[in-house]
Amino acid sequence: MKRRFFGTDGIRGTVGQEPITPDFALRLGHAVGRVLKRHEANPLVLIGKDTRISGYVLESALESGLISAGASVMLLGPIPTPAVAYLTRAQRADLGVVVSASHNPYPDNGIKFFSAQGTKLPDAWELEVEAALAEAPQWVGSAGLGRAQRLDDAAGRYIEFCKSTFDHTLSLRGLRIVVDAANGAAYQIAPKVFHELGADVSAIGCTPDGLNINDGVGATHPQALIAAVRERGADYGIAVDGDADRLQMVDSSGRLHDGDELLYVLALARAKAAGGARPAGSLGGVVGTLMTNLAVEQALAAHGFGFARANVGDRYVLEEMQRRGWILGGEGSGHLLVLDKHTTGDGLISALQVLQACVQQGASLADLLAGVRLFPQVLLNVKLKPGEDWTRNARLKETTHAVEDELGTSGRVLVRASGTEPLLRVMVEAADPALARAAAERVAAAA
Numbered sequence: 238m239k240r241r242f243f244g245t246d247g248i249r250g251t252v253g254q255e256p257i258t259p260d261f262a263l264r265l266g267h268a269v270g271r272v273l274k275r276h277e278a279n280p281l282v283l284i285g286k287d288t289r290i291s292g293y294v295l296e297s298a299l300e301s302g303l304i305s306a307g308a309s310v311m312l313l314g315p316i317p318t319p320a321v322a323y324l325t326r327a328q329r330a331d332l333g334v335v336v337s338a339s340h341n342p343y344p345d346n347g348i349k350f351f352s353a354q355g356t357k358l359p360d361a362w363e364l365e366v367e368a369a370l371a372e373a374p375q376w377v378g379s380a381g382l383g384r385a386q387r388l389d390d391a392a393g394r395y396i397e398f399c400k401s402t403f404d405h406t407l408s409l410r411g412l413r414i415v416v417d418a419a420n421g422a423a424y425q426i427a428p429k430v431f432h433e434l435g436a437d438v439s440a441i442g443c444t445p446d447g448l449n450i451n452d453g454v455g456a457t458h459p460q461a462l463i464a465a466v467r468e469r470g471a472d473y474g475i476a477v478d479g480d481a482d483r484l485q486m487v488d489s490s491g492r493l494h495d496g497d498e499l500l501y502v503l504a505l506a507r508a509k510a511a512g513g514a515r516p517a518g519s520l521g522g523v524v525g526t527l528m529t530n531l532a533v534e535q536a537l538a539a540h541g542f543g544f545a546r547a548n549v550g551d552r553y554v555l556e557e558m559q560r561r562g563w564i565l566g567g568e569g570s571g572h573l574l575v576l577d578k579h580t581t582g583d584g585l586i587s588a589l590q591v592l593q594a595c596v597q598q599g600a601s602l603a604d605l606l607a608g609v610r611l612f613p614q615v616l617l618n619v620k621l622k623p624g625e626d627w628t629r630n631a632r633l634k635e636t637t638h639a640v641e642d643e644l645g646t647s648g649r650v651l652v653r654a655s656g657t658e659p660l661l662r663v664m665v666e667a668a669d670p671a672l673a674r675a676a677a678e679r680v681a682a683a684a
Contacts, residue, residue: 416439
């Protein structure tokens with residue numbers, strides 16, 4: 238069976254258009270409840286959301302659908318996606334639900350799920366839910382309805398969990414940090430986490446109004462953070478996105494550091510904590526994506542780390558990490574996975590791990606990244622004709638191979654189809670930006 242509604246990270250779309258409508262959310266909640274009832278007599282589901290105005294209606298519709306199938310609900314209110322993953326596990330719930338469209342603007346929204354272990358659910362579970370959606374509803378009688386309650390201290394519990402991942406012998410005293418929560422789910426939580434660990438915190442992007450999530454602030458719009466760090470003379474800037482599962486950081490000079498660089502910092506910190514020896518066992522490698530900068534791969538290799546590339550998407554990064562038994566992985570977008578700290582990507586916990594590395598080594602973020610010089614990346618889009626099979630383009634293959642031979646170990650070529658548009662994406666990275674641009678244009682012209 239092919240998935241109709243679920244994408245790579247739950248269900249997402251524009252509010253008011255299928256499937257992001259109240260009636261669909263009601264049917265989805267009912268279908269999920271029925272699936273849960275097949276395995277648990279009295280299932281408990283946690284529901285969290287970000288700050289979008291549409292979260293209210295989708296949350297209540299999901300709640301009604303779940304209760305109508307006999308599942309009980311615990312409402313968490315506005316809270317980061319990784320907080321739902323943590324609390325689902327901590328509360329021994331059967332499922333966690335997040336109403337969020339992550340880094341998308343406010344007209345969009347989405348619904349994603351976590352297992353009882355706080356992990357993303359497999360394709361088989363999503364297919365089971367889609368099959369239940371196609372069936373007629375089976376409303377339970379009054380005696381069989383689920384119940385609803387609110388977990389009033391959800392934010393406080395998650396704040397303590399985040400703090401517990403930071404070395405208890407260290408603090409952030411003396412550091413001035415600007416925190417940007419993208420006017421999203423972490424708007425109350427993010428400043429408190431860093432303040433309670435001792436930092437002098439100033440906040441931007443922490444005044445949501447239901448319509449301004451990810452609007453000119455947050456991890457996807459870091460210019461506001463860069464400006465604030467420079468203006469306030471801060472040591473660090475930390476930006477998460479609307480549901481706080483991705484991270485970007487700024488150093489005291491106002492330079493932005495993406496997920497690729499932060500992943501390198503985390504890996505090197507683990508190696509140093511292990512005594513500087515070559516990493517072994519579960520620390521044997523790092524998982525990136527097809528888009529991870531080649532300079533980071535080479536720098537990790539120089540320190541003895543294995544490196545593997547997964548398809549773009551934190552879901553695929555996690556699958557590759559689990560397959561290899563590695564605990565570090567991530568994307569340039571800032572989705573970072575540190576599996577001995579959390580089961581899913583968490584912007585706040587990732588930031589704490591980076592800051593911990595800086596404090597432990599008495600070094601700035603810029604110091605820790607002195608050995609990495611990112612290769613310039615040039616990305617070009619080529620329109621595909623309807624029905625065109627680009628994989629059969631002999632000229633494209635020939636040009637791509639020729640460019641790869643010319644670049645050798647000083648560059649890389651990636652050609653892939655867009656997952657959402659009729660486009661071919663051509664990416665070339667090389668130490669020389671002019672060379673990268675010329676090579677990308679050659680490959681694109683052959684497509």
